[in-house]
Amino acid sequence: MPDEVxxxxxARPPAAAADAALREMQAILGTDGVLVDPxxxxxxxxxxxxxxxxxxxxxxxxxxxxxxxxxxILRVANAHGxxxxxxxxxxxxxxxxxxxxxxxxxxxxxxxxNRVIEVDEESGWALVExxxxxxxxxxxxxxxxxxxxxxxxxxxxxxxxxxxLDHGVGYTPMGDHMASQCGMEVVxxxxxxxxxxxxxMENPRGWHVFKHGCGPTPDGLFSQSNFGVVTxxxxxxxxxxxxxxxxxxTLRNDSDLELLLERLRPLMIDGTIPNQxxxxxxxxxxxxxxxxxxxxxxxxxxxxxxxxxxxxxxxxGRWVMRFALYGDEKIVERQREIVEGALGTIPGATISFSxxxxxxxxxxxxxxxxxxxGIPSMALDRMTxxxxxxxxxxxxxxxxxxxxxxxxxAIRDLVRRxxxxxxxxxxxxxxxxxxxxxHVGLVVFDTENAAQTSAAYAACKAMIEPAGKLGYGExxxxxxxxxxxxxxxxxxxxxxxxxxxRIKDSLDPNGILSPGKQGIWPRAYRNQDSxx
Numbered sequence: 001m002p003d004e005v006x007x008x009x010x011a012r013p014p015a016a017a018a019d020a021a022l023r024e025m026q027a028i029l030g031t032d033g034v035l036v037d038p039x040x041x042x043x044x045x046x047x048x049x050x051x052x053x054x055x056x057x058x059x060x061x062x063x064x065x066x067x068x069x070x071x072x073i074l075r076v077a078n079a080h081g082x083x084x085x086x087x088x089x090x091x092x093x094x095x096x097x098x099x100x101x102x103x104x105x106x107x108x109x110x111x112x113x114n115r116v117i118e119v120d121e122e123s124g125w126a127l128v129e130x131x132x133x134x135x136x137x138x139x140x141x142x143x144x145x146x147x148x149x150x151x152x153x154x155x156x157x158x159x160x161x162x163x164x165l166d167h168g169v170g171y172t173p174m175g176d177h178m179a180s181q182c183g184m185e186v187v188x189x190x191x192x193x194x195x196x197x198x199x200x201m202e203n204p205r206g207w208h209v210f211k212h213g214c215g216p217t218p219d220g221l222f223s224q225s226n227f228g229v230v231t232x233x234x235x236x237x238x239x240x241x242x243x244x245x246x247x248x249x250t251l252r253n254d255s256d257l258e259l260l261l262e263r264l265r266p267l268m269i270d271g272t273i274p275n276q277x278x279x280x281x282x283x284x285x286x287x288x289x290x291x292x293x294x295x296x297x298x299x300x301x302x303x304x305x306x307x308x309x310x311x312x313x314x315x316x317g318r319w320v321m322r323f324a325l326y327g328d329e330k331i332v333e334r335q336r337e338i339v340e341g342a343l344g345t346i347p348g349a350t351i352s353f354s355x356x357x358x359x360x361x362x363x364x365x366x367x368x369x370x371x372x373x374g375i376p377s378m379a380l381d382r383m384t385x386x387x388x389x390x391x392x393x394x395x396x397x398x399x400x401x402x403x404x405x406x407x408x409x410a411i412r413d414l415v416r417r418x419x420x421x422x423x424x425x426x427x428x429x430x431x432x433x434x435x436x437x438x439h440v441g442l443v444v445f446d447t448e449n450a451a452q453t454s455a456a457y458a459a460c461k462a463m464i465e466p467a468g469k470l471g472y473g474e475x476x477x478x479x480x481x482x483x484x485x486x487x488x489x490x491x492x493x494x495x496x497x498x499x500x501x502r503i504k505d506s507l508d509p510n511g512i513l514s515p516g517k518q519g520i521w522p523r524a525y526r527n528q529d530s531x532x
Contacts, residue, residue, distance in 0.1 A: 006483070008101075008525045012059065013082045018059060022060055024076045028064075028069055029064060032063075034061070034062055034063070043098075044107045045058065047097045048445075049099070056099040058085070058106070059106055062107065062108050067187060067193065070110075070231060071191040074189055077512040082105075083514070084105060084106045084108040085100030085517075086110070087109060088111070088130040090107070090162075091158035092162065093384075093393075094395055094478070095395075096479030101515065101516035105515075110129070110131045111131045112131055113131040114129055114132050115129045121147075121148065124148055124236060124239060125208040125235065126141075127233070127234050128233060130233070132159065132160050133156065133157055134150070134156040135156045138150060138375065148239060149172060150170075150174070150235075150237050150238075151170030152172075154380045155380065156376020156378060166224055167476055169276055171278065171371050172275055172372065172374045175276040181219070182209065183196060183197050183233070184196045184197075184199070184222060184230050185230070185231050188227075189510070194218075194228070196213070196217065196219045201213075225518065227503060240358045242358060243327060243358060244325075244356045245336060246322065247322070247352065248321070248322055249320070251317045251321075251349055252348030253318055253348065254281075254319070257279070258408060259405060261403055261404060261437070263346065264343070268434050272338050275324050276431055278322050278429060278430070280320050281319055281427065282311040282318050282319070283307060283310065283427045285316055286313075287385070291385055301419070301423060301424060301426070323339075323372075354369065356373075361373060367380055383442065388445070392444060392445070393446075393453075394444045395456060396441070397460050397474065398474055399411055399472035400436055400475040401472050403436065407437075411439045412439065414463060415439070423455060424452070425444070427442040441460075441463070460478065461484060465484075473485070482518055483519045486518060500520045504520055504522055505523050
């Protein structure tokens with residue numbers, strides 16, 4: 001939590017301007033489209049916020065249903081200088097949820113823009129609005145008789161568009177969600193509407209199959225930025241595989257992680273394993289089934305001998321990896337042999353597989369198998385309850401790096417040391433892609449324990465600069481750390497940030513769109529004197 005609160009974060013818009021803007025927005029959206037009741041607005045705070053303090057408070061919530069309403073909202077916001085903070089479902093928990101960085105901002109929630117506009121069975125894509133959840137698209141595919149598979153993250157309640165724009169991942173071969181998007185519709189800060197790529201044509205045939213157009217391809221500029229409001233997005237789907245084979249690997253020793261990563265890297269680069277494996281340490285794996293008190297009730301970090309007891313539980317280990325193979329059955333069987341030869345020979349490792357007809361899946365009981373088959377679930381939400389039960393919360397400390405044993409060991413040791421020094425347990429997740437991996441320190445705490453909550457936030461802040469010195473930048477950040485994370489991207493006097501600020505000032509000169517997101521502040525906010 002901030003020791004000295006940045007003046008920009010609590011610089012609420014003048015009351016007269018906010019009131020005038022709300023009256024105009026109520027005329028646009030109707031009274032049920034503007035939430036001002038504190039009990040309703042509370043849902044759009046950070047769900048894991050500290051128990052007290054002025055913590056990224058929404059001023060009101062706007063719920064448009066159409067692109068035209070989004071355009072009108074932004075024009076009103078420009079006229080009155082009232083900032084809006086955009087999200088799809090606002091389920092980005094662990095990173096601040098739906099809350100705005102600048103307290104008093106209106107949350108522009110796109111939950112009511114929830115249409116699956118089109119699904120193309122031949123080319124395998126869907127066009128969705130930003131309020132469409134992973135559950136919604138899955139239900140639509142099943143209800144319409146589609147055989148196509150989608151990609152989902154571990155929790156299916158979030159926005160497909162929102163997850164994609166925040167560089168989220170899923171666990172089928174289409175799991176790099178930003179790489180699997182194709183074609184956006186964006187409302188710019190002044191209300192103008194842009195369609196990217198082939199969407200720039202009046203009647204495009206290739207908008208959602210060909211990523212580029214003629215000239216620059218701007219899609220990436222709207223991911224993790226505050227340059228526009230994405231109101232439609234094309235997402236790629238996949239045909240059902242002949243064979244779906246989810247697998248599990250368990251490791252006996254903590255140090256076996258390095259060897260696993262070295263042997264896993266070539267399997268990822270050559271495509272033998274086509275999805276995004278997830279490697280989970282013993283404490284993180286246990287949190288999906290138990291609370292901490294089921295294993296240990298003492299203060300301070302959980303002792304190593306208790307972690308060893310967790311790891312000795314059947315199906316567990318000091319590290320557990322889930323992954324899956326997909327495709328023609330004969331090819332999948334050969335891939336299985338290759339994987340077993342590379343990973344199953346790690347001393348003390350165990351490896352197992354299940355096997356299903358991907359075109360006629362049974363009801364899968366294991367939530368990990370469901371997720372890797374593109375079936376949304378909420379079963380793994382339990383992991384936040386390690387401390388505090390229903391009042392448990394978490395922060396994601398998420399760093400990107402190459403798939404190497406030395407990098408895995410370095411980030412594991414750094415995160416574990418800082419969390420243990422703060423009296424917290426180390427809960428680690430590594431998500432592996434084709435050439436990179438993301439280590440997520442799942443920093444879990446009891447939101448009603450003020451001391452523990454403060455320790456969790458302080459530990460995350462303390463890790464950012466040391467990780468940066470090792471070359472590990474966070475790929476995604478909690479609201480409270482966005483500026484500090486952006487500070488680590490310092491090449492050539494922060495050329496990336498200066499570039500983003502130039503775009504921001506050009507597209508959004510009044511600075512109304514999500515000021516401060518990912519450390520991108522409009523010109524007026526960069527002048528501290530103007531915020532006094």
